[in-house]
Amino acid sequence: MPSPAPRPQQETRTQGRGLSRGRGDPRGWRLQAIEARAIDAILARDGGGHHLPLWDYEARFFSSCFDARHCSARTTALTNPAMAPVDLVRRSEQREIIALLLPQGIGSQVSLLLFGVYIVLHWNYVTSELYPRLSTSVKATLWAVFLFTTAYELVQAADTLYWLVTVNHTVEHIFNGVALDSVIPLVAAFVAVPVQCRLAIRAGALLRTRWIRWAFWSVVGVGIVTGFAGAVLMCATFLMYVVGTIENIAPLSYNNTVSIWLWASAFVDLAISVCLTITLSRRIQGFNDSTDSLLRKLIKVSLKTAAYTTLLAVGGAIVASAINDNDVNSAYAHFAFWFPLPPCYALSLYTTLTTRKTVQQHLSRAYAAAADPNSHRTSIPPRVALDLSALNSARSAQRSHDAVVSSGYFSGPAAAFPAFRLAISLLEPRRRTPRQRTHAATCAERRTANGMAWTAEQAFGRLCSFGNIGWTIWNDLSVRLRCPRLAAHQTAALLAPQFVGSGLSLVLYGVYIVLQYQYARGDLYRRLSWPVKATLVLVCFLVTGYEIVQYGDTMYWSLTVKRTPDDIFNGVPLDSVIPLLGAVVAAPLLRQRWTRNLFLLVGGILVLAAFTGAILTCATGIMYFNDTIDNILPFTYNDAVSLWLWSAAACDVAISLCLAFTLHRRIQGFNANTDTLLKKLIQTALRTAAYTAVLAVGGAAVASATPDSDYNSSFAHFAFWFPLPPCYALSLFTTLSARRTITAHLAPSPSTSPASPRLVAPPAAAHQRATIDYSGLRALEGEEGPEVREEFGPDESTKREKEETVSRWREEQKKWTLSLEKAAAPHPDEDDELEEWEGRGRANRRGVV
Structure with missing residues (x-):
């Protein structure tokens, strides 16, 4: 039997997140020594002694004690051959x-x-x-x-x-x-x-x-x-x-x-x-x-x-x-x-x-x-073929009555003691069986606290030669067995917000993909400048990368057998990358909206603070995982999340208020049509920031109000900021489509007009269109081309430019009305009609208003 593992000289508990045991925790050494001796005795199967039924304690308890934070299961199997079957069980079950x-x-x-x-x-x-x-x-x-x-x-x-x-x-x-x-x-x-x-x-x-x-x-x-x-x-x-x-x-x-x-x-x-x-x-x-x-x-x-x-x-x-x-x-x-x-x-x-x-x-x-x-x-109905019925989501069927679980009795050398059940099912496949009583209910019926304490002390006392260590291990085990509902509640509180946020993020990502595809195929995309096009491509790439990372992290927690609150609370390094990617997605979007130099400075500070908060969130998550969080205490994970989300929310609200204030000052009251358009743009600006600001403020408030070490509420903010990156990407399209709102309001196109050509709005007069200042709207789209002059400037070319625009617009309006009337009537020659419409389309692409 191997000698007990050396005990550290200085027993200092690591002050990590929650109740996890870090590398410096002496209980990890005790658990290694105790469990190695226990499994050696179990697998030895020496003669003598009478038989006792196996404990209902599964092999997952072994694997959780021999994970990467305590010692390597593979190294343990090499140094102690009796541990190899336990590692095999864990790997097979996973x-x-x-x-x-x-x-x-x-x-x-x-x-x-x-x-x-x-x-x-x-x-x-x-x-x-x-x-x-x-x-x-x-x-x-x-x-x-x-x-x-x-x-x-x-x-x-x-x-x-x-x-x-x-x-x-x-x-x-x-x-x-x-x-x-x-x-x-x-x-x-x-x-x-x-x-x-x-x-x-x-x-x-x-x-x-x-x-x-x-x-x-x-x-x-x-x-x-x-x-x-x-x-x-x-x-x-x-x-x-x-x-x-x-x-x-x-x-x-x-x-x-x-x-x-x-x-x-x-x-x-x-x-x-x-x-x-x-x-x-x-x-x-x-x-x-x-x-x-x-x-x-x-x-x-x-x-x-x-x-x-x-x-x-x-x-x-x-x-x-x-x-x-x-x-x-x-x-x-x-x-x-x-x-x-x-x-x-x-x-x-x-x-x-x-x-x-x-x-x-x-x-x-x-x-x-x-x-x-x-x-x-009577229109031609294209293909059809659907059949959904089979959405068999059933977590599939259950196993049959011949499920084989290796269980039995163990005979010890002098006095019999209970052994651990090792559920090895590598030799015979599992079969579906009717559902039986739950594991927690069976454990509750079998033991009492006094009986378990006496049995544990007798068994581990003979195994390890000191009963106090055996009592320490059994006390830790009995807490888990007697409080299954508490562990289940904590696990759900830690993982449920992440899944809710991840699912909502995927739904919004599907919405974003459709909008990205439709915008890239539209006329507005071809009129954008190359920096704006590069921003769109960059955002699409970053949002896709974010969704892949957060999907991989959610799938890891869905599949892993490490499901104790400590394991979930400490997390994995992949958890730390998600906030950083979220900030990277938002950064290129926020830089496109500044309209004043002072506002640019304030906004830049907010963006920098949000990005710094995301980096600190990533760093603290890694430190928690590596048990080095003491280096930056009392700065905690939730503090970093609060810094990130409060800065992001402030930035969103500031941008929207700046746009709304700027557009509101341009409402002069000269023309009701123009004023209505500006009010619509103000509503668009406020609505754009609404969903991102609400999510960011909600997550920041939850992160600020909940303690960092509370299992029941520490990760509740995940449900708010997980969907943030696709929301930022969607807000970009809401802003870039502002010109479409202007066009639809002032000069309806054939695609947005009513079916009847007689319902087309009359052309606007020159003085009506002169009250619109497009310089502020151009910052929303980044459209290339010469900068439009202010309305009431002294330059003579401004009036000449307005007159040419109005005359071109009226001429195009007449052609368009004639084409609509011609298309509404029966036309025997379709080829001539197609040529006429193609010619009008080419004229539109040349920039006719």
Whole structure:
């Protein structure tokens, strides 16, 4: 038996965060010596003595005591061969937990990202001119899909949050799952069914032969019903695993129901897409190149719309059909495929409904459809194929009755003593079993404090030759066993804010991606100066890097077996990088808004203070992890967070107030139209800072009010500042689109005008446009070009420039009105019409107001 580890000469406790034991803590040395001796005695299995049942104390207690802060498990295994099986158990359990939870984590986060994209597309469509023309049934379908998709995201986020914060991170509990898992596939089915029905109706309407149309609807209807039945069976199968009555429907297993749902979904997707492709291909007659080109575009749209839903459904179906339902390492691999399916189905619905815009853009007849308000019913419905039913989110099914856990009795040399249970399951795979009594309830029934203390002192006293150390270890262990609810509450309080902030950040990142793509394809982007374009690209790169880092950090805490409050409180080095990246994302945005030299100086100080606070947050996090926080005490982690967020909030509010004050002073009362425009710009400036300032102030207030060592509230500010970087990126687009607000208010373009050309606003007079000072607005966009002079300057060229602008605008207004009237009437020659509209588009690109 090895000699006890040397005891440090100076017993000084490290004053780290919370109750963690640092490198200088002598209890770490005691634990190493005690546990090494205990495991040596357990594995020795000498003869003699009578048998006692194993303790319900899992091998995770060993791994937590031999982590990197105390000693290396690999080094311990080399110096003490008896420790090798314990390290093997820990590594095996961690691998199984990763195999079980990683697919759901990936699918859940991707689903949140796509949900952000879906929100933007839904808002754009509802506020467009296409939405009022829809029938009541189509509008009801849109809002039903929106509600079901939102409900699905809430349910799957709640389920993922549970697996993130629970302290019961054993393989058995994860494999068996909880009742909330059974709800996810059912909610997903409610998203899929209305989308599939609507798209199938639109695709079948293109079939000219009546019996073929009804045959198509019948086949697709059978597929939709089969998919929905598969989702219902998934829910029922999971619940039967929970209550232990799965034998009633054997041999139907959980993965079999997943296969039914996903294969049916893929069949419906392919059937609708193939129907649209064949129908549109047969209409290509070769009489008109423009019409044939349009039909080919619609075919591409239909195939592209079905591509992502079909690939996800087929991939998940193949994985679910090929893997064994009782294999821990691959039983839940299909989660990564079908978890993002509901938002993908919702997105495919808008891809289909926006085909009218594709037709109008291709034929350059933006308002020809206004003559026939019912034309949406005969328009070509692009591809459709959705089937969501199979969102089997069930934390998958439970294990079967033959779960093998190595347990038994131990015989000691002189007096018997209890041994630790080593759950080694490398030789025989785990199987699903009905849920049994919880570990905490079993422990509560078995022991009393006096009995446990006497047993521990007897056992560890014979092992280590000093009973006081044995009592110290058992006292620490009994506190954990007798207070499971406290540990669970603390774990949830530490991890839940991070997950909430991370999920909201991913949703906002999806919104940001859509806005970035739309802005980059618009006319405003081409008119920006190269520094502003470089800022946009830099911000996109930094926000993407931030999302990757915070996603990796959230996934680490979802998968790791180190789930004690001490481990979570001390964190990992990756936690420290996130605040620094958040400040780097915000920095290039804040420098674009200064309008006065004094304000530039004050704003620069605030930006520097915010960036310094982020750096200090990163530094203190690393010091906590390395147990060197004493070097900068009493400066704590929450102090650094407060400095960062209060400075960021002050900067946001100062910028918005400066813009609002500057624009308000330019309201002269000469023209109601101009004054209304300035008031709108003031509202835009204040609204831009609202969400960033609210998040920053909320996080700063929470960080300032909570103590740094309180497990229950120390990390509550994570829920506020995790979404800050994408909010800063979104505020950039709100500012850069100010010129679009001006254009829409003063001179409506054909894309923003009412359907009828007679409702176009009359051109503004010269004195009306002369009251607008664009020099202040130019700072919002960074648009290149010569600087516009002030209105009432003495230069003669100013008047000449105004007159030329007004005359050009009036001439263009006449051409545009003539083109609208010409487009609204029947026109036999489409080629001449296209040339005219293309010529007008080139004139607009040359800078005509």
